[in-house]
Amino acid sequence: MEGKTVVRVDLRRPDLRVPIPADLATRLEGARIVRLDRRAKYLLAETDRGDVVLMHLGMSGRFTVLRPNGLPTRAGRFYHSNAAAAGTGPHDHVVITLQDGTRIVYADPRRFGLFDLAHAEEMERHRLLTGLGIEPLDHALTPEYLAQRLKSRRAPLKVVLLDQRLIAGLGNIYACEILYRARLSPRRAAGTLAPSGQATMRLGRLVAATRAVITEAIDAGGSSLRDYAGTDGELGYFQHRFDVYDRAGEPCRSIGCGGTVRRLVQSGRSTFFCSRCQR
């Protein structure tokens, strides 16, 4: 999309959980996309008019790039039907057409996704963006940063990892995988990781595990459970490498552990972990 001009925006179904702004189409049509960016789980597209489009995939949202022939670059299993391939499936809510005939289709069965639009200066102060924590791969993510931010928290570590004000961008899958990798119990009170000898080591493991899991997941093309695919229609592969997520009742993969992965519910979300390996 970068450097290309939008010729048309179809809002087929603007009633997402948060309605798509009615002027999205008129403000985008004729504009050139000068920059694509990401902050936490939000996608940002800046135009040569100084507008920024804010987008979020929610739980089930996906973007697919359709070439002028109507097909994604790699037609995956989700594109067997003609309707979907044409970008006119029942869940294809937004279709953005570029000058070269490329179409970008936003599909989202659950409609938890989000579009918003604001001038660049305004977007910097957008309520959804202010207060976000640091990125998982930012070098500012250090044991010291976590110690500082965790010390006032009594909630379970897993729940706090999902708090976007601390580390911005971790979701339920990767929070589980990171805690397994760091050998930390999801039930441990987050504040008990504040500094003091052992805690510093644990925080070091947490930082290392966060970088490792996120890096490996990106390299594997993400995790495809139901809806997720890349913009080319290709599915991710990281789901084959899960150590704990969605593996309740299956054996722990740690050599010599012999334990079983368990599932529990924390703040309404499933947590998967090994109670032998994670303390």
Place this chain on the structure above:
DNA sequence: AGCTCGACCTGCACGC
């Protein structure tokens, strides 16, 4: 301020 819960919406897997 921090915590937990319910709400938002649709589809799917499961058991009966």
Place this chain on the structure above:
DNA sequence: TGCGTGCAGGTCGAGC
């Protein structure tokens, strides 16, 4: 086949 239940990658606002 059909129906009810529970669960799903996220986030926000209410109420404690």
